[in-house]
Amino acid sequence: MIEKKQLSEDKLLEKVTTTEYKYGFTTDIESDTIPKGLSEDVVRIISAKKNEPQWMLDYRLKAYKAWIEMEEPEWANVSYAKPNYQDIIYYSAPKQKPVLDSLDDLDPEMKKMFDKLGISINEQNKLANVAVDIVMDSVSVATSFKEKLGDLGIIFCSISDAIQDHPKLVKKYLGTVVPARDNFFSALNSAVFSDGSFCYIPKGIKCPMELSTYFRINEAGTGQFERTLLIADEGSQVSYLEGCTAPMRDENQLHAAVVELIAMDDADIKYSTVQNWYPGNAEGVGGVFNFVTKRGICYKNAKISWTQVETGSAVTWKYPSCILKGDNSIGEFFSVAVTNNFQQADTGTKMIHLGKNTKSTIIAKGISAGKSNGNYRGLVRIAKGATNSRNFSQCDSLLMGDKCGSHTFPYIEVKNNSSKIEHEATTSKIGEDQLFYCNQRGIGTEQAITLIVNGYCKDVLNQLPMEFAVEAQKLLEISLEGSVG
């Protein structure tokens, strides 16, 4: 009997390791690509190709100079062969561009790709609640609903367009939350970013629909360095979602994005990510290096809520953070991070409490399977002046199989004695009794695991906008198929 059980587990494990990455197709689109390597000239070329003003070029050059002085960080609990930064193509744009009057004008190849991604733009168009910006390789290729949003004064466009059309806003805010020299990857991004999304919500406006960006790496040998800047002016509200996919390739592709959020007084930003970059194959070959800096600043009474479902990438290094500068501001972080096969994730958040009565909540759920390693790394800092601030953190890890690892590294620094901090962390596996109970009700082990994992992640999945919660759930299922504990 035991032998039989073992056999079926092996079978299931085999199945999971052979579960194909659903999004691993490449699209044959002609693209405008510059030679690989990084130098001051390359930075200039990128800026010139985008027809940027001098201040933008200066910003990039300054960042580049900072970057060459910096060293790639090693403190995260991940190990990988460092990319050769001279072997990466820093700019690749689909040739057909730049201006599309209508989404119907899209290259049919590209349209096909969007269908495969599950974001049929036509359908989305009808589904009146989501406006989509699509960034392929490094360039924004399609933005929908521009006009409708424009009526409300909302600006939602590619960051390249914003640099051209709204230079004052970009100049005022770019790099204010994540300075170029913040870290190695933010410096790199600041020097070479080629596109990304820009969003501005005017005072008092509630954005009537979900804003969404899909990122896709397509061209071989390219790095993707997108830049997102989102400004919610006083009293405004917005919910923003990004999704990411990449083709299956043997080499590791680099993705080093920077996201900056600015929530002015009384503003409310909800930022959700479903990250599904190619994780590499079952032997750990290939996959995306996902080194991302995301940070938001909250002014008085403002709120920033980060939700992330991380299932992809070979290596993830990502800490969406909140600087709670204004009194009564709120920061939230809800995360599900799944690792399988040889994936490694080092992810978490930083909550920096500066203002009075600031509150933060952290719910992080890690799931490790196969030979993967998942890490939660978080910082809660209560500054001297952050009177009456509160933090609650809950970090849970679920292990599936005896060859994976799950680790928790919280940092808690408190300099104010009226603050209350509660941090809890647990590590466990799916209970045998839970599995048997499900089995007894006729639910097979694999299905039971999906069910239990979904329940385990519910607090986080509930935070996602309806349209994407289902997608995220499916993703979880695919990522964990058959990984029996």
Added chain:
Amino acid sequence: MLKINNLKAGIEDNQILKGINLEIKTGQVHAIMGPNGSGKSTLASVIAGKEEYEVEGGEIDFEGTDLLDLSPEERAHKGVFLSFQYPVEIPGISVSNFIKTSINERRKAAGLDPMPAKELLRKLREKMELLSIKKGYLSRNMNDGFSGGEKKRNEIFQMAILEPKLSILDETDSGLDIDALRIVANGVNKLRSEDNATIVITHYQRLLDYIVPDFVHVLHNGRIIKSGGKELAHELEEKGYDWITKEADKKWD
């Protein structure tokens, strides 16, 4: 329907069931009684297929198949239902979601399409009424934060919906107050038919006033040492177990 033949099973070298023989026909209710540690719950778990128990010998024939060859979910698909003594909590999963999955997995095994949402909903409502279950219950998480009584009622609710052929109620009455007991027993009685059968495992004769068994078996030290009609339960209530167990101990020593 069910024929258990010289079943021996245990856990980590410790034999608990030492040769169980039991035959149950459709339409019947069998009660299994016995003192603590006699092997009642082990018997229930082994029938349902809990893997931590090692089966050392014997067979469990269920409508022509040996259950011992099947996985727990396959047994469930065949119509075996165990009402757990300690129902398990599954945080984050609603009762309705759990039941839906359970039904559809069974249907899938039988080559059927998933149950249409409308039909499912109608069925859930109907059974909720049967068991006097309040609204809002379906969206609660599986047994999470349930009281002891609620957990047991949840088991019978699932039984009502899944319509098993063989139901095993493992100490379903323990921890229930008299009102809850009546509701649960009433539910079980309404679900009784000529096509199904029930095994009631209990400590107390009290439950058997409500669910009247056709046969009563006394389990002791891993063996059925006495079988009789419902009057045996009354006799046990009056005299305790000693009078039979002593005799049995002599016989087996």
Added chain:
Amino acid sequence: MGLIENLKSYTEGINLSSDKKELLDSFLTKGFPSIKDEEWKYTSLRKVVKNDFKIDESSFDISENEIENYSLNLVDRILFVNGNLISKPSIKGVTISNFSEGNITNNTEMSSLNSALAKKGFTISVDKNIVVENPIEILFFTNSETDNFQQYRNQISVGENAEIKFVERIQNLNKSKCFVNHFTQINVAKNAKIEYNKIQNNTNNSTLIDTLNVFQESDTNCCVNTLIFGGELTRNNLNFEQNGTNCDSNMNGVSVLDDNQIADNHTFVDHKQAHCRSNEMYKGIYLGDSKGVFNGKIMVRQDAQKIDAFQSNNNLLLSETSTIDSKPQLEIYADDVKCSHGCTIGQLDEDALFYMRSRGIGVEEAKAVLTYAFASEAIENISVEEVKLLAQKLLAKKLNVDLDFSL
């Protein structure tokens, strides 16, 4: 001159074996750990090591009276003054002797330095099957007119099935500054049991870095209790290595600090074998400008299945200028485990305070009672009654109330 310079000139004149020389050279090259070092992120030695500590200090006498002041007056007592073994008890089956060379340890800078130069301390071995009923008190006094740096190096081996308890205290009797780099290794053989209590209530001109490494074989039970009530800077490195199955590692800590005191508790439990447990409870109470640091790491190695590891770190900030940095960590490589940690930082419950005051209890007393209640969970785990009583007494003293918590 700073300590590094003094160490350099002190060691110029002495002969060291080649492996010790290597340790020393590596230490002198790297220097004392700094806040850039992840393990010292929150505790800076910069100021301390600037002091002109002398390595070779002159001996002073010590009066019986002074000893009584700091002693629990247990029956069995080991007494060191300025590192010299003055007296020791005689206990059947227990061999107590002066310092002996042990294994080299070089896992941290401080233990390298200790390995290279320490020449003082004790060696205790407990024979098989010996159960020592009375706890043994170990007192280290320093009494020097000059600022001085001391290094003690101790070893305890507990034989199979043996049981023993210790209470240790390191005390500076002089107004001059004292910096002690203390190192103890405990080896626990199968089925043995040990409880080690540390009372750290030194003067406000004393620095202590205390490293305690415990190596456990199968079926052992080890408990280390750390009570910090004084000292300018106290750093504990408490490491457990479980090398057999069915081990228990227990840690309890109570820190009650005021003024500018800093207490840094670093703990590490290395679960290398299956079916083991660890239980850790640290309570911190901070007054004045004091600063607390907690860094607890639980590691479960691959194949070390069925581990139950529990860690909690609770802190009360009772003054406006006190601070706490806490870093509880889990590193888990086996799946069938139950591990958790919890960390809280907060204040006394205002409602409870009001309730007590409405019953006629004064504010300070009410606060003290609630504070004691907060710490009591950890104190209650101490089995040596005298230590428990002392902890209660010191807590009351630190909180400035005349209350008896022992009831």
